Amino acid sequence: MKLFTRYSRINFAATALVLLVGSLSFYVILRYVLIRQLDDTLRVEEAEIQDFVSKRDSLPPPANYKDQHVQFVARDEPVHRRFRSRVVYDDPDGEARPFRMLTFPVRAGGRYYMATVSKSQVETEDLLFLIVVLIIGIIVLLSIFQFIINRFLIRKMWQPFQETMQAIKQFNLSGKEATRFPPTRIEEFTELNGALNQMTEKILGDYQTLKHFTDNASHEMQTPLAVINSKLDLLIQDQGLNEKQIRQLQAMYDAVGRLSRLNQSLLLMTKIENEQFLETEPVDLKELTEKKLVELEDLVQAGGLTLTASLESVRTAMNPFLADILLNNLLINAIRHNVAGGSIAVTLRAGEFRVRNTGNPLPFEEQQLFDRFQKGPRSQGVGLGLAIVRQICDHMHLVVGHEYAEGWHSFSIRF
Amino acid sequence: MKLLIVEDEKSLSDGMASYLKQENYLCDQADTYRMALEKIESFEYDCILLDINLHDGNGLDILRTLKEESKTEGVIIISARNSLDDKVSGLELGADDYLAKPFHLSELRARVEAVIRRKKLAGTSLLRYNELSIDTQGRTVSVQGRLVELTRKEYQLLLYFAYNKGRVVSKNAIAEHLWGDDMGGSANYDFIYTHIKNLRKKLLEAGSQDYIQSVYGMGYKFAAP
Numbered sequence: 100m101k102l103f104t105r106y107s108r109i110n111f112a113a114t115a116l117v118l119l120v121g122s123l124s125f126y127v128i129l130r131y132v133l134i135r136q137l138d139d140t141l142r143v144e145e146a147e148i149q150d151f152v153s154k155r156d157s158l159p160p161p162a163n164y165k166d167q168h169v170q171f172v173a174r175d176e177p178v179h180r181r182f183r184s185r186v187v188y189d190d191p192d193g194e195a196r197p198f199r200m201l202t203f204p205v206r207a208g209g210r211y212y213m214a215t216v217s218k219s220q221v222e223t224e225d226l227l228f229l230i231v232v233l234i235i236g237i238i239v240l241l242s243i244f245q246f247i248i249n250r251f252l253i254r255k256m257w258q259p260f261q262e263t264m265q266a267i268k269q270f271n272l273s274g275k276e277a278t279r280f281p282p283t284r285i286e287e288f289t290e291l292n293g294a295l296n297q298m299t300e301k302i303l304g305d306y307q308t309l310k311h312f313t314d315n316a317s318h319e320m321q322t323p324l325a326v327i328n329s330k331l332d333l334l335i336q337d338q339g340l341n342e343k344q345i346r347q348l349q350a351m352y353d354a355v356g357r358l359s360r361l362n363q364s365l366l367l368m369t370k371i372e373n374e375q376f377l378e379t380e381p382v383d384l385k386e387l388t389e390k391k392l393v394e395l396e397d398l399v400q401a402g403g404l405t406l407t408a409s410l411e412s413v414r415t416a417m418n419p420f421l422a423d424i425l426l427n428n429l430l431i432n433a434i435r436h437n438v439a440g441g442s443i444a445v446t447l448r449a450g451e452f453r454v455r456n457t458g459n460p461l462p463f464e465e466q467q468l469f470d471r472f473q474k475g476p477r478s479q480g481v482g483l484g485l486a487i488v489r490q491i492c493d494h495m496h497l498v499v500g501h502e503y504a505e506g507w508h509s510f511s512i513r514f
Numbered sequence: 515m516k517l518l519i520v521e522d523e524k525s526l527s528d529g530m531a532s533y534l535k536q537e538n539y540l541c542d543q544a545d546t547y548r549m550a551l552e553k554i555e556s557f558e559y560d561c562i563l564l565d566i567n568l569h570d571g572n573g574l575d576i577l578r579t580l581k582e583e584s585k586t587e588g589v590i591i592i593s594a595r596n597s598l599d600d601k602v603s604g605l606e607l608g609a610d611d612y613l614a615k616p617f618h619l620s621e622l623r624a625r626v627e628a629v630i631r632r633k634k635l636a637g638t639s640l641l642r643y644n645e646l647s648i649d650t651q652g653r654t655v656s657v658q659g660r661l662v663e664l665t666r667k668e669y670q671l672l673l674y675f676a677y678n679k680g681r682v683v684s685k686n687a688i689a690e691h692l693w694g695d696d697m698g699g700s701a702n703y704d705f706i707y708t709h710i711k712n713l714r715k716k717l718l719e720a721g722s723q724d725y726i727q728s729v730y731g732m733g734y735k736f737a738a739p
Contacts, residue, residue, distance in 0.1 A: 321594035322523050325616035329529030332619035335682045335732050336533075345731040352686045359616045397667075397693065397705035 103253050107245055115238055122234040126227060133223040134199060138182055141201040144169070144216045152207045158214075166219040168198075171212045177204035178213040184220065196221055259283035263292055270299065272306050310369060317366045324359050331355065357481060364483040367424070371490050376418040384413045384422070388447055391426050398434050399443065408445040413452075415514055417495060425491045428484040429454045429510055435480060436508070453511045460503060468501055515630060516558065518542045520550040520573065521565040521592065530563065533619040533681070534626065547571030551579065554587075560633075561588040561626050564609070566600060574600075577607040588629035592617075618687035620678045627677040641676050643738035646722045648676055657720035667692055668713040675726055675736035684733040710734065 148169070151159045162169045180203040186195045200217035263280055270278045278299055280292030331352055334340075340348070370376065388410055399406050433443045433456035441457035461468060462475045469489035474482035488510075492499040498513040515538055521527040522545045531541040542557070544550040547568045554562070554576065562580075566573030577589060590611045591604040601612045610629045613622060631639055631650050639651035645658045653669060655662045664672065674691055675683065685703040692706075714726050725738045 318594050321615040322526065325594075326523060326526045326529065328616045329526055329533070329619050332684065332687070333529055333532055335684060335729075340732075342731065349684075349731055352684055355616070356686050356690075394693070397708075400708075401705040 103249060103257070107249050111242060111245060114241060118234060118238050118241075122231065125234075126230065129230065130223070130227060133226065134184070134220075137199045137218055137220065137223065138201070140218060141182070141199065141216050145201055145203055145214070148205065148214055148216070152205050156207055158205065158207050158212060166221075168215070168217045170215045170217075171205065172215070174204075174211045174213045177206070177211050178202060180204065185217075187217070197224060256285065259285055259288040259292075263288065263295065267295070272302070277303050310372065313365060314369050317362050317369070320362050321359075324355060324362070327351075327355050328359075361481040361483070364481060364487060368483070368487060368490055371421070371487075371494050374494075376421050376494070379416045379418050381414050382417045382419050382422045384415060384426075384447055384452065385410045387422060388426055388445065388452075391423075391430055392445070395427075395430055395434065398431075402434055402437060403440050404434065404437055405440075405442045406445070407442070408447075410445070410447040411449065413447055413449055417514075421491045421495065425488060425512070426452070428488050429512070431480075432456075432484050432488075432510070433508070435478065436475070451511055451513050453509060455507050455509045457506055458508045465501065465503070469499070515560045516540045516542065517626065518544060518550070518553055518557075518559045518562045518587075520544045520562065520568070520576065522546065522568050523565075530619065530622060534623060536680075547573070547576065550576055554580065554585070559587050561590065561629055563590050563592055563622070563626070565592045565594075566604065567594055574603060574607060577604065577609060581608050586633070588626075588633050590622075590625055590629060592622075618684065618690065620674070620681060620683045620687045621691055623681070624674050624677040624691065641673075643676070643679075643725060644723065646717065646725065646738070648673060655717075657717065657722040660720060662716055662720045662722075664713065664716060665709075667709050668716070671709055671713055672717075672726075675734065676738070679736045679738055682729045682733055682735045686733075688733065 144167075148159060158171050159169070161171060181201070183200050183202070185198055185200060187198050188195055197220040198217040199220050200215055202213055202215045205212040205214045266278050266280055280295045280299075282289045282292060331348060335345075335348055388408070392406065392408060429452075430443075430445070433454045436458045437443065437456050438458060443457075444455040446453045446455075463473060467473045469485045471486040472482040473486070474480060489499055491497075492512065495514075500511045500513070502509045502511075517534060517539060519527050519530050519534075519541060521530065521543070524545060527543050527545060531543055535541050542553060542559070544553050547570045550564075550568070550573075553559075562576075564573045564576060573591065573593075577591075580587060580589065589609040590613055591600070591609045592613050592615060593600050593604075594615045604612055610632070611625050613625060628650075639649060641648040641650065646655070647657075648655050650673065655664055655669060655672060670692055671688070674688065685706055688706050689703055692709075710726065714724060717726075718724055725736055727735045727737050729735050
């Protein structure tokens with residue numbers, strides 16, 4: 100439920116309740132006051148009658164007007180004096196009419212009488228009815244107004260909030276420009292935007308620091324790696340090495356090689372992220388693929404793989420360096436994660452480059468395939484090849500896809 | 515031949531010097547920008563190995579100085595920053611080659627030799643080992659004067675071995691030299707073995723001695739006089 104819908108519902112319920120309780124008490128009080136006024140009139144009438152009786156010792160003539168009646172009924176004993184409200188049907192048209200009446204004892208000519216003075220209560224009731232109608236009218240009007248305010252005014256007032264939401268949704272860490280949240284006319288939203296500005300600046304700052312850290316750490320590692328490599332190169336010149344030592348040295352070589360490749364991959368990713376490969380030029384993908392296939396020929400043969408290629412002439416604007424890495428990583432992937440005596444099929448046609456290779460099903464979830472450091476248990480790579488592929492594709496706005504069916508992996512790049 | 519190694523990491527500098535030193539090679543070392551400038555002012559070198567990230571200056575400035583003074587030294591930039599920009603500006607300033615850290619010493623050695631030969635500092639573009647001769651300019655190999663038909667990879671292999679004469683060259687270094695970084699990390703280096711086998715066979719058939727020795731588990735060594 101929307102914040103304001105909820106708020107206006109509660110608000111409306113509360114208002115209606117207050118109005119109802121208020122109008123009820125208003126009704127009760129007003130009725131009380133009006134009846135007391137009637138009673139006062141009746142008392143005045145009583146005083147007049149008593150005065151008349153005490154002076155003349157006889158009853159005044161009964162008077163019957165539309166709104167006021169005076170009656171005398173003979174009684175054996177004096178009656179109790181009391182006020183009553185009663186509905187009377189003695190109207191000529193038989194209509195029920197509420198009356199307020201006062202009965203009191205009168206003694207005239209040595210006899211007791213019960214005197215009744217009654218006054219119509221119709222005006223009082225009419226007034227009360229009017230008041231109830233008015234209150235219901237106010238409630239209805241209030242609801243209509245709330246609806247209109249909710250519908251138009253509130254939407255307008257929440258506009259800055261919607262804009263802020265939109266900006267948050269579009270927030271991109273690797274974006275070049277920091278997302279700005281401008282001040283608004285509403286203080287709360289200005290405050291919110293201010294806080295968001297601070298937050299995004301902090302996030303971007305931390306992200307930059309992290310990026311620089313990766314960059315620097317990778318660079319700083321190059322020299323120690325070079326030292327290790329050079330010492331190994333010198334060590335193997337020793338002719339007195341035994342078989343065991345040689346095996347250990349070989350393992351060290353492999354480890355250092357792996358570390359430097361990992362390092363270079365990380366550096367490459369940082370560079371792509373920093374948009375250092377922006378310039379594009381027309382790249383002949385057919386020519387590039389053919390060049391790559393020649394370069395990788397030895398690896399294909401070493402794996403006992405059969406390679407088929409069906410290449411159409413395709414030229415597209417790309418960064419040549421990234422295009423080279425993209426094709427290279429996809430092809431290396433197809434060679435590495437193949438089966439003994441397997442096959443690779445490369446196709447290039449307008450709008451699509453596809454590499455298919457025989458291979459075992461993925462040992463992990465497909466959506467993790469392009470994640471950094473995601474690799475199978477027997478992979479010899481550092482686990483960044485396909486992550487780089489995806490990064491390049493994101494960078495160049497290409498769509499990369501993967502399917503697996505009947506023992507074949509299929510990677511496609513659409514451009 | 516006189517080489518100057520400008521590198522502020524002492525142990526790397528020592529390693530490079532120790533590998534490059536040979537009968538006809540003298541290695542000088544400088545570990546600061548200032549020291550490098552002094553040495554360049556005072557001595558003549560055939561090739562300078564230049565680390566561009568020195569703590570007291572930028573190696574590229576040394577390159578500028580060399581250019582201003584029209585010195586003819588071959589220069590190989592060695593950088594921890596494997597960036598295209600450094601490479602481009604280095605080569606534009608007149609460096610002859612660019613090598614990113616980490617590298618194999620055999621690769622460094624091959625680059626140095628190549629630069630020296632390209633600059634004709636070695637006097638001739640011909641490498642001779644008894645009956646075997648390699649013409650680095652014409653990219654041909656002959657045994658007892660007769661041309662041997664080699665593939666591009668076989669030629670590159672032989673030249674790499676020759677430049678690293680008398681040294682054990684690891685399979686990792688060979689793989690990186692011939693196939694680049696991408697190939698490294700392969701489970702087996704069978705594909706190297708195939709090329710080497712073919713190269714040896716061709717040379718033997720042409721009447722050459724078997725100069726390429728296999729060093730158990732480690733790599734190969736070119737054992738020519």
